Amino acid sequence: MSAVQTGAVVGGSLGPHTDRVEPRHKGSRTGYLLLLPGMLWLLLFFAVPTIQLLATSLYDPNGSLESGYAMTWHFGTYLDVLSAYRAPFLRSLGYAVSATVLALVFGYPLAYAIAFKAGRWRNLMLVLVIAPFFTSFLVRTLAWKSILADNGFIVSGLQAVHVLGPDGRLLATSVAVVTGLTYNFLPFMVLPIYASLEKIDLRLVEAGKDLYANGVTSFRKITLPLSMPGVVAGTLLTFIPAAGDYINAQLLGTPQQYMIGNVIDNTFLVQLDYPVAAACSVILMAAIVLMVLVYVRRAGTEDLL
Amino acid sequence: MTSRPHPDPEQGSGHTAEAGADLRLSAVTKRFGEFTAVNALDLVVEQGRFFALLGPSGCGKTTTLRMVAGLEEPTSGTITIAGRDISRLRPYKRPVNTVFQSYALFPHLDIFENVAFGLRRRGISEVRSKVHDMLELVELGGYEKRRPAQLSGGQQQRVALARALINRPQVLLLDEPLGALDLKLRRQMQIELKRIQTEVGITFVHVTHDQEEAMTMADTIAVMNQGVIDQMGSPAELYDNPATTFVSNFLGQSNLVRAAVVATRGDDLVVEAYGCTLAAPGSRARRTEGTVWLGVRPEKVFLARAGAEAAEASGPAGANVLTGGVVSDVSFIGVSTQYLVRMPWGQELTVFEQNSGAHDTFRPGESVDLRWSADHTFLLDADQDAHAGDQSYAELVGTPSA
Numbered sequence: 001m002s003a004v005q006t007g008a009v010v011g012g013s014l015g016p017h018t019d020r021v022e023p024r025h026k027g028s029r030t031g032y033l034l035l036l037p038g039m040l041w042l043l044l045f046f047a048v049p050t051i052q053l054l055a056t057s058l059y060d061p062n063g064s065l066e067s068g069y070a071m072t073w074h075f076g077t078y079l080d081v082l083s084a085y086r087a088p089f090l091r092s093l094g095y096a097v098s099a100t101v102l103a104l105v106f107g108y109p110l111a112y113a114i115a116f117k118a119g120r121w122r123n124l125m126l127v128l129v130i131a132p133f134f135t136s137f138l139v140r141t142l143a144w145k146s147i148l149a150d151n152g153f154i155v156s157g158l159q160a161v162h163v164l165g166p167d168g169r170l171l172a173t174s175v176a177v178v179t180g181l182t183y184n185f186l187p188f189m190v191l192p193i194y195a196s197l198e199k200i201d202l203r204l205v206e207a208g209k210d211l212y213a214n215g216v217t218s219f220r221k222i223t224l225p226l227s228m229p230g231v232v233a234g235t236l237l238t239f240i241p242a243a244g245d246y247i248n249a250q251l252l253g254t255p256q257q258y259m260i261g262n263v264i265d266n267t268f269l270v271q272l273d274y275p276v277a278a279a280c281s282v283i284l285m286a287a288i289v290l291m292v293l294v295y296v297r298r299a300g301t302e303d304l305l
Numbered sequence: 306m307t308s309r310p311h312p313d314p315e316q317g318s319g320h321t322a323e324a325g326a327d328l329r330l331s332a333v334t335k336r337f338g339e340f341t342a343v344n345a346l347d348l349v350v351e352q353g354r355f356f357a358l359l360g361p362s363g364c365g366k367t368t369t370l371r372m373v374a375g376l377e378e379p380t381s382g383t384i385t386i387a388g389r390d391i392s393r394l395r396p397y398k399r400p401v402n403t404v405f406q407s408y409a410l411f412p413h414l415d416i417f418e419n420v421a422f423g424l425r426r427r428g429i430s431e432v433r434s435k436v437h438d439m440l441e442l443v444e445l446g447g448y449e450k451r452r453p454a455q456l457s458g459g460q461q462q463r464v465a466l467a468r469a470l471i472n473r474p475q476v477l478l479l480d481e482p483l484g485a486l487d488l489k490l491r492r493q494m495q496i497e498l499k500r501i502q503t504e505v506g507i508t509f510v511h512v513t514h515d516q517e518e519a520m521t522m523a524d525t526i527a528v529m530n531q532g533v534i535d536q537m538g539s540p541a542e543l544y545d546n547p548a549t550t551f552v553s554n555f556l557g558q559s560n561l562v563r564a565a566v567v568a569t570r571g572d573d574l575v576v577e578a579y580g581c582t583l584a585a586p587g588s589r590a591r592r593t594e595g596t597v598w599l600g601v602r603p604e605k606v607f608l609a610r611a612g613a614e615a616a617e618a619s620g621p622a623g624a625n626v627l628t629g630g631v632v633s634d635v636s637f638i639g640v641s642t643q644y645l646v647r648m649p650w651g652q653e654l655t656v657f658e659q660n661s662g663a664h665d666t667f668r669p670g671e672s673v674d675l676r677w678s679a680d681h682t683f684l685l686d687a688d689q690d691a692h693a694g695d696q697s698y699a700e701l702v703g704t705p706s707a
Contacts (some may be wrong), residue, residue, distance in 0.1 A: 201407075207410075211426060212426035214395070
């Protein structure tokens with residue numbers, strides 16, 4: 001090593017130059033090597049299937065599984081799908097937005113309480129937030145079916161206080177589907193918000209109080225803006241799966257509450273109409289990507305993320 | 306006195322003349338469970354002062370500051386500013402602002418909005434020009450659009466100062482404001498802070514554990530130890546005439562030798578230490594009889610060859626002399642030389658000599674006498690721990706100094 005260094009010194013101005021460049025070069029190759037397994041995985045199981053999905057949506061709609069599909073670049077399927085399934089599309093977005101807003105309304109105070117007020121109960125409360133994951137998504141949604149049932153205590157309670165009429169029901173309504181979605185995705189809202197609240201330096205809140213901000217103002221001007229990365233992450237983690245969900249609509253709703261996920265499920269597995277199912281999937285994906293892009297831009301949290 | 310919490314800066318000068326806006330702490334106590342952080346503290350800070358609360362970590366100085374800011378509530382006692390009791394007021398209703406140790410700048414706001422924060426909360430007009438003027442004062446004009454993370458430590462420190470100062474508080478609290486800066490920058494900021502304080506005329510209460518920082522900037526220092534104030538006064542008073550062993554060790558260094566008061570001669574006390582008879586002015590004696598700590602600062606002591614007559618030695622006339630020392634260590638520090646001298650009773654005393662070329666230099670093993678003017682001698686209560694507040698000693702034996 002010392003010989004090399006001597007050589008570098010003798011080499012004059014070239015010495016420090018090669019010294020500096022070599023480690024960087026080595027480092028970049030290590031970076032690519034580390035990326036390789038993940039990139040391969042994404043290529044095989046994401047990029048290739050996505051291209052396959054796009055291709056399927058453009059197949060001849062007159063084909064079938066038995067006769068095979070021909071690639072006809074039939075963009076018309078998209079127009080057909082948009083007019084035939086406009087209602088489930090809009091319903092999906094509406095339900096997902098409602099569930100996201102509700103999850104935020106319930107989740108933010110919960111995350112705030114866990115981060116700042118829970119004291120020694122903090123870890124227990126976090127476990128309780130995650131605990132539902134110990135049972136399956138399906139079982140939990142089925143449980144809501146009995147909670148919201150016509151003879152369940154919630155419906156009879158609401159009837160007793162005349163919020164619901166004597167024939168009123170919750171199950172098989174939009175309310176039931178949004179409730180189920182909110183419940184199922186609430187942890188995805190709570191955990192990222194908790195994580196970003198927990199990171200906030202409480203001295204900043206003290207500094208705010210020192211500078212004439214009362215409790216509400218220091219929340220509005222300091223805590224809330226600093227927790228925005230968590231809010232953005234939480235809303236995305238809630239909105240994206242909720243928009244594509246079909247279990248809640250299927251178990252807690254009726255065909256009148258069906259979302260685009262139900263349509264895809266039905267066209268793909270029952271009707272075996274692959275081009276339509278694929279077109280629906282692509283539209284849903286595009287709509288979500290577009291909305292997320294606009295949202296992240298508007299939230300202005302790129303530099304905090 | 307106005308009912309508004311913040312007098313306009315124009316009126317501020319009028320207030321200074323009244324000297325009515327003193328910060329006054331009366332019997333303030335703060336307990337955390339069993340632990341008493343601040344114990345029945347009485348303190349008056351006159352308006353317009355640069356006041357330093359100096360002490361080691363854990364002495365209660367930061368807790369005191371936080372109680373003035375309203376970030377901690379006193380267990381008992383009252384805090385008043387200009388006669389108004391603020392001890393139970395919410396922090397955002399107090400006429401004080403704080404420069405936090407970590408600066409606590411808002412990372413999501415740019416420099417302009419950080420500095421404007423307090424003005425906006427109080428709905429004060431002309432925010433733009435006020436922020437501009439304040440950033441000029443701390444020499445950060447043109448940095449309005451930057452984020453705190455894009456600034457250096459020293460710049461962040463000045464933003465924190467501007468953000469507090471722009472509100473024209475009656476008292477500005479500074480919690481170890483220079484602690485995170487490197488030595489050179491710290492020196493520079495000490496001068497800067499002093500300049501700004503003189504310019505704005507606001508009372509500064511500055512908490513620090515750095516005695517040099519306190520002495521450089523403050524016109525009054527209170528030395529705090531274990532929840533109480535040991536001594537308060539100007540830097541020179543505290544240094545030349547320490548009241549306790551803690552102060553004598555925490556501010557600079559001291560040689561403390563066990564001695565006994567044997568007689569009174571005029572205004573002086575005569576003491577005996579290990580067979581040497583020495584004198585000390587009565588005005589500098591904290592105890593006038595029995596066993597005492599006889600103290601002298603290392604730079605006040607001159608070394609002389611053993612047995613040399615006072616006339617030929619470089620020491621002062623009318624001097625105290627301790628004989629029988631042997632030089633055990635010599636460190637050359639440029640402007641001065643630091644000697645360690647082992648005395649016959651085993652204690653090592655420290656002597657700093659200026660490298661002016663006027664004195665002899667000594668080598669380890671040489672026998673020397675220690676001479677100093679009797680006027681520079683002070684006597685302390687012998688019941689106190691001779692190592693209290695001595696941080697290098699605490700590091701050596703591994704126990705906290707407080």
